[in-house]
Amino acid sequence: MAHFLFFLLAIICIASVLGMIISKDQAYNALFLIVAFVCMGGLFALLEAPFIAAVQIIIYAGAIMILFIFVIMMINLRKGVGPEKKRWTVYFAVVIAFVLIAELVLTVKGTLEPISSAAVEKLGNPTDLGRLLFTKYLYPFEITSILIIAALVGAIVLVKKRDKE
Amino acid sequence: MIPLSYFLILSIILFVLGAIAFFVKRDLITQFMAIEIMFSAANLAILAFAKAATSLDGQIIVFFVITVAAAEAAVGLAIILLIFRQKKTIKSEDIKLMKG
Numbered sequence: 381m382a383h384f385l386f387f388l389l390a391i392i393c394i395a396s397v398l399g400m401i402i403s404k405d406q407a408y409n410a411l412f413l414i415v416a417f418v419c420m421g422g423l424f425a426l427l428e429a430p431f432i433a434a435v436q437i438i439i440y441a442g443a444i445m446i447l448f449i450f451v452i453m454m455i456n457l458r459k460g461v462g463p464e465k466k467r468w469t470v471y472f473a474v475v476i477a478f479v480l481i482a483e484l485v486l487t488v489k490g491t492l493e494p495i496s497s498a499a500v501e502k503l504g505n506p507t508d509l510g511r512l513l514f515t516k517y518l519y520p521f522e523i524t525s526i527l528i529i530a531a532l533v534g535a536i537v538l539v540k541k542r543d544k545e
Numbered sequence: 546m547i548p549l550s551y552f553l554i555l556s557i558i559l560f561v562l563g564a565i566a567f568f569v570k571r572d573l574i575t576q577f578m579a580i581e582i583m584f585s586a587a588n589l590a591i592l593a594f595a596k597a598a599t600s601l602d603g604q605i606i607v608f609f610v611i612t613v614a615a616a617e618a619a620v621g622l623a624i625i626l627l628i629f630r631q632k633k634t635i636k637s638e639d640i641k642l643m644k645g
Contacts, residue, residue, distance in 0.1 A: 386547050390555050397562045397582055406574050413578050420585050423555070426547065427592045429604050432611075436585075439611055444581065444618045451622045452574060455629050473568030477561050484557045488550075508601055509608075517605050524612050531616035535623040 386426055393419035410448045417441040431506040552593035559586035573625045573635045577618075584614050 393416050400412040417440040425433035513521055563582035570576050588607045595603020629635050 382547055386551060390551075393555075394558060394562065397559060397566070400575070400578065400582075401562065401566045401569060406572065409575050409578055413581070416582065417585065420589065423552070423589060424592055424607075427552065427589075427596045429592050429596075429607070432588075432592065432604050432607050435608060435611055436588075439615050440581070440585065444615055447618055447622055448574065448578065451626055454626065455574070455635060469568050473565045476568060477565050480561050480564055481557065484560070488553045488557065509604060512601055512605060513608070520609060524609060527613065528616050531619050535619040538620070538623040539626050 382426060385422070389419045389422045389426070392416075393423070406452045407449070410445055410452060413448075414441050414445045417445065431509050549593055549597045553590060556586045556590040556593065559583075559589070571636050571638060573628065573637055573640075574622075576637060577621055577625065581614065581618070584610065 396412045396415040396419070400409045400416070403409055403412065418437055421433045421437040421441065424436055560583050563579045563586060566579035566582065567576050570579065588610055591603050591607050591610075595601070595607075625635060628640060632640065634640070
């Protein structure tokens with residue numbers, strides 16, 4: 381059952397990312413990406429991280445993608461992106477992709493032997509996660525809130541229209 | 546019980562697809578989306594390792610990555626909006642002010 385779910389989610393995820401690469405329309409790209417992120421949330425849940433799965437779906441598929449769709453709506457290009465001029469980046473992308481695959485596979489190969497995992501009780505229990513977040517990781521947590529405030533204020537200041545004097 | 550290697554391979558595939566999308570696409574917004582895909586692929590690898598090591602700390606790292614990614618998305622999209630207002634384009638090849 382878990383295998384079936386894994387392969388279903390993986391195939392949908394890869395297919396929607398491929399769809400994003402092929403599609404020309406930015407709005408469709410954003411919708412494809414929402415599907416990919418929801419599938420990724422399902423994969424996180426398969427990895428015994430239910431809280432992270434919920435966060436992924438709420439923040440990524442919800443908040444961030446809504447932000448993307450708002451910006452696409454505000455930019456509102458009538459005639460799409462238009463034809464591409466430079467084709468060399470495509471070949472460059474293929475080369476980069478092969479180098480990256482080789483590198484990552486070489487890195488990961490050492491870990492491919494099955495690790496003897498002891499039978500664990502509920503790993504991603506949100507209660508334990510919350511306790512860890514407010515004891516061991518209290519300072520990073522608080523600093524993150526400052527970062528978010530700074531990003532929020534920065535984004536507002538950047539986009540605000542200045543009145544012409 | 547799904548082996549760790551399956552998740553790692555899926556993570557590699559998604560990361561490389563994100564990198565390809567970043568180079569193939571020509572508009573800033575879609576390139577930004579490609580970066581988000583790479584974030585998520587890395588998160589998947591971290592969570593897979595965290596499960597293999599039976600540790601909760603990996604999940605905390607992923608939580609922080611997602612939070613910072615949200616902040617980064619807000620600022621990045623604001624910058625894209627500014628570029629569009631000033632130059633009336635979001636094609637990355639039209640933005641070559643640095644070239645002089």
